[in-house]
Amino acid sequence: EAVPDGTCPTAQQLGDLIDVACTMIKTFLLAALRDDTLIPTLSKKYHAPYARLLEQLEARGEEAFFSEVLTRDVMLKHGAVLSETNDALVDVQTIPHSDPVAAAQVTVLGIPMKRFHEFFTPELVETLEDAGLHVKSQPNSVCIVRSGVDKATFVRWMCLHGHRYSATGAPFSLRHAIAFGDNPAVVDRPLTIFPDMAFVSLAPDRTKDPEGSHIIHVGNEEVGCANFLRQMIDHTPTVPTNSEPVSPATERSWWEGFADDNGNVSVDKVRQLAATADIGATPTGAVPATKAAA
Structure with missing residues (x-):
C-alpha cells in the first residue's frame, strides 16, 4: 500500500493536533501584536482579517479576546475569520462520510514559512514527529499529517x-x-x-x-x-x-x-x-x- 499504517492521524492524535494548532494561532497573534513585521510576511489575503483581530485583541485584552471573540470554535469554523476565501484558521480536513470522523490532515493557516521556526520550534516538531506525525511548512501555513503521507x-x-x-x-x-x-x-x-x-x-x-x-x-x-x-x-x-x-x-x-x-x-x-x-x-x-x- 502507499502508506502501510494508514493515511489519517488517530483520534488521539487528531485531538492533540487541534490543541497544538489553536495554541499556535494564539501565539502568533500575540507575537504579531508586539511585532508589526509579522503580518506583512503573509499573503495579502491575511492582512485585513488579521489587522481586525489585532485591533480587538489590543482593545479587549488577551483573556477576554480568546474566551469571547476568537474561541476554539471560531478558529475551526470556515469563513468565520477568512470570509473572502471561506477558510478556517485551523482547517481540519475531514474524510467525507467517514464514521467515526477521520481527518487527513490539520492545517494551521496564517503561519509564514519565513518565520516558521519561531512558532514551531525544533523541540515541538520533534515531539510531533516522535508521535508519528509530520510537520510541513508552506508559504502561508503549516500542514500536519500522518508520517509517511505527502503530496505524492x-x-x-x-x-x-x-x-x-x-x-x-x-x-x-x-x-x-x-x-x-x-x-x-x-x-x-x-x-x-x-x-x-x-x-x-x-x-x-x-x-x-x-x-x-x-x-x-x-x-x-x-x-x-x-x-x-x-x-x-x-x-x-x-x-x-x-x-x-x-x-x-x-x-x-x-x-x-x-x-x-x-x-x-x-x-x-x-x-x-x-x-x-x-x-x-x-x-x-x-x-x-x-x-x-x-
Missing part, C-alpha cells in the same frame, strides 16, 4: 490500484497526468520526482524549481494556476458531458490540445500553453479560485 501519496496509490477504477481496466499512467504545485522545493517536491509526469510549477521564484525536462514554470501562485487552467480549457476540444460514455476516440479528442500522437501528455505542448497564457493577469471566466498558496 495518492499518485503512488493510483500507480498500485488505479486499474481497479479504470473503465477499461488499464493501469494508471503517469504520462496521462499533470501535477501542479506552488512550493516545488519543499511540500510539493514529492510530485516533481516522477519524470514521466509533467509538473507545472506555480512558485513565484523560478530558481526554486527543481531540474528536469518535465518541469514547466508558470509562477504567480493562485492567479497563475487559474490562468493556466483557463488557457488549457480554451485550447481543448469540447469536453464530453458526464452522461456520455467516454470512448477511446472521445478521450483522445479531449487530450488533443495538450497530448502527443500517442495520447500521452506532451510537455512541449503544455510548455507552449504556459508561454502563451497571460499568467500575470486576473483570471476571467468560470475557472474557480484555487487554494494553491494556502
Whole structure:
C-alpha cells in the first residue's frame, strides 16, 4: 500500500493536533501584536482579517479576546475569520462520510514559512514527529499529517490500484497526468520526482524549481494556476458531458490540445500553453479560485 499504517492521524492524535494548532494561532497573534513585521510576511489575503483581530485583541485584552471573540470554535469554523476565501484558521480536513470522523490532515493557516521556526520550534516538531506525525511548512501555513503521507501519496496509490477504477481496466499512467504545485522545493517536491509526469510549477521564484525536462514554470501562485487552467480549457476540444460514455476516440479528442500522437501528455505542448497564457493577469471566466498558496 502507499502508506502501510494508514493515511489519517488517530483520534488521539487528531485531538492533540487541534490543541497544538489553536495554541499556535494564539501565539502568533500575540507575537504579531508586539511585532508589526509579522503580518506583512503573509499573503495579502491575511492582512485585513488579521489587522481586525489585532485591533480587538489590543482593545479587549488577551483573556477576554480568546474566551469571547476568537474561541476554539471560531478558529475551526470556515469563513468565520477568512470570509473572502471561506477558510478556517485551523482547517481540519475531514474524510467525507467517514464514521467515526477521520481527518487527513490539520492545517494551521496564517503561519509564514519565513518565520516558521519561531512558532514551531525544533523541540515541538520533534515531539510531533516522535508521535508519528509530520510537520510541513508552506508559504502561508503549516500542514500536519500522518508520517509517511505527502503530496505524492495518492499518485503512488493510483500507480498500485488505479486499474481497479479504470473503465477499461488499464493501469494508471503517469504520462496521462499533470501535477501542479506552488512550493516545488519543499511540500510539493514529492510530485516533481516522477519524470514521466509533467509538473507545472506555480512558485513565484523560478530558481526554486527543481531540474528536469518535465518541469514547466508558470509562477504567480493562485492567479497563475487559474490562468493556466483557463488557457488549457480554451485550447481543448469540447469536453464530453458526464452522461456520455467516454470512448477511446472521445478521450483522445479531449487530450488533443495538450497530448502527443500517442495520447500521452506532451510537455512541449503544455510548455507552449504556459508561454502563451497571460499568467500575470486576473483570471476571467468560470475557472474557480484555487487554494494553491494556502
